[in-house]
Amino acid sequence: DSGVTQTPKHLITATGQRVTLRCSPRSGDLSVYWYQQSLDQGLQFLIQYYNGEERAKGNILERFSAQQFPDLHSELNLSSLELGDSALYFCASSVDHLQGYGYTFGSGTRLTVV
Amino acid sequence: GESVGLHLPTLSVQEGDNSIINCAYSNSASDYFIWYKQESGKGPQFIIDIRSNMDKRQGQRVTVLLNKTVKHLSLQIAATQPGDSAVYFCAETVTSGTYKYIFGTGTRLKVLA
Numbered sequence: 001d002s003g004v005t006q007t008p009k010h011l012i013t014a015t016g017q018r019v020t021l022r023c024s025p026r027s028g029d030l031s032v033y034w035y036q037q038s039l040d041q042g043l044q045f046l047i048q049y050y051n052g053e054e055r056a057k058g059n060i061l062e063r064f065s066a067q068q069f070p071d072l073h074s075e076l077n078l079s080s081l082e083l084g085d086s087a088l089y090f091c092a093s094s095v096d097h098l099q100g101y102g103y104t105f106g107s108g109t110r111l112t113v114v
Numbered sequence: 115g116e117s118v119g120l121h122l123p124t125l126s127v128q129e130g131d132n133s134i135i136n137c138a139y140s141n142s143a144s145d146y147f148i149w150y151k152q153e154s155g156k157g158p159q160f161i162i163d164i165r166s167n168m169d170k171r172q173g174q175r176v177t178v179l180l181n182k183t184v185k186h187l188s189l190q191i192a193a194t195q196p197g198d199s200a201v202y203f204c205a206e207t208v209t210s211g212t213y214k215y216i217f218g219t220g221t222r223l224k225v226l227a
Contacts, residue, residue: 105157
């Protein structure tokens with residue numbers, strides 16, 4: 001157990017629907033990062049939150065949004081889902097706001113859009 | 115478990131042999147690099163890192179080599195064990211200004227008994 005908790009582990013939904021992925025960071029970590037991993041592709045950075053504030057944005061579609069709550073857990077909302085959104089979505093956390101230092105990843109949420 | 119990168123390049127190694135996994139990075143300004151291991155059904159796990167002011171760094175059974183001239187990174191695993199079977203990928207970032215982490219697509223390591 002890495003200390004980063006992601007729920008649900010698996011999600012199957014239809015095109016056009018909306019889903020919410022949840023991440024609880026490791027205790028003491030203030031930053032949460034969301035990544036998308038499709039088959040044959042590396043991890044694509046979506047967005048970072050630090051202590052409740054958006055810190056950095058990557059290749060996140062307008063149909064996707066995220067937030068970090070006062071208790072530091074984060075949610076990634078995916079709407080108007082398309083087949084191409086099927087992927088593994090990972091959350092990572094770290095103590096500070098610097099990307100790449102002290103990352104701890106969760107086990108991911110497998111999203112299947114049918 | 116999840117299948118990550120079904121069509122990734124695969125390196126097959128006999129148990130006990132040394133493994134070398136290569137990575138070409140893209141940004142000549144990148145100055146910090148990390149190797150991750152991803153087992154089926156799990157998230158990426160930090161293995162070892164190296165800064166651009168170093169050419170080599172050793173950990174427990176792992177060594178990372180950095181060649182900035184050709185923008186190449188390698189991960190060497192000594193005495194490869196069945197538990198080393200996983201997808202390995204490198205990541206690069208620039209540690210000044212706005213960080214942006216770029217992950218490689220990965221190599222699947224299969225350890226043969």
